[in-house]
Amino acid sequence: MDKPFNNKAWFLVLPVFIVVAFSAILPLMTVVNYSVQDTFGNNQFFWAGTTWFSELLASDRFHEALWRQLLFSALVLLIQIPLGVLIALCMPRKGWGVSVTLVLMALPLLIPWNVVGTIWQVFGRGDIGLLGYALNSLGFSYNYVQDVEDAWITIVVMDVWHWTSLVALLAYAGLRSIPEAYYQAARIDGASRWSIFRLIQLPKMKHVLIIAVLLRFMDSFMIYTEPFVLTGGGPGNSTTFLSIDLVKLALGQFDLGPAAAMSIVYFLIILLLSWVFYTVMTQDEDANRKEGTP
């Protein structure tokens, strides 16, 4: 069997590795150390073994936050990926419209997370917010502060508004990389619009869509600031996602041991799901490479 990689390239990423070692690996090691101990401050620690992990895995609070998080990420991916691709397909390919569209699409991405939360917090208010006031005037009883469904809809729509642009821009970059000859060949063959999308555009967008799915999954699974600013995790705990629950545990209750155990489980879930997404989405490519087809 052939050796697949040139390992000398690793020397080029050595500086990044060193930076990551200090910014990620050492903190991760510290979290592991905290997860098996208890502390009351003053840098004093007491051995707790696997107690925090056992308690966490039996905790209804953790299970509920995890299911909310999974549901949120699933909704985000199911809406943002197809919508982003659809927008990319509708974006102009030449002329002055290209620049205008690109700038408009990039705008939501430039707004900081806490500002997005604040914008939607005001936007959704029934008394002074445009969205809340308009919906209430139309006869809908909309109140994201007290109604669970309204809170969820608002958070999902807010995230769609904030991040669909990223998917659209990535998909657009993928579309722009397709040579015109492909479309000419498709026209000569009399291919339908759907066939062109399914057999030319979608396969050519595959690489950027893998990046889009991974980025959107990891980001939505770690979402904190926007829902925290908008609903604070409420009404009740209905929008308390894992990250919000983790911060409550670590900083609100100062339970650093249990919070560290939760961080590790959280990290392992993200790691597993990201690996599954990546593996499933790149398997065709590996199979093609093995068969020698492009």
Place this chain on the structure above:
Amino acid sequence: MESLTQSFAWMAWTWQTATFFTGIVALLVFMTIWERVSPSGERHGVLGITTTRGDRLFISLLGSAYIHLAWLGVMTAELWWASIISVVYALAVFRWV
């Protein structure tokens, strides 16, 4: 030595976690040497995915973490059993995946 210990006191090291991380690093060093001595290339295993030896190590470590978590969540017996299952699992991954 004392100052070095003081410098890393904030990391709250225990001998158990230090042993764990030393084991992981030793495993990575061993795998690197193994790959240098005998390059593995890629393989299509029972999962239907293409893996390198490094991929199989990753699958083994990640799976072992989940085996330990599942054991803690479901079973009441000693955690060593989960470690033994993990070793068997890792051997199976390296043999068939």
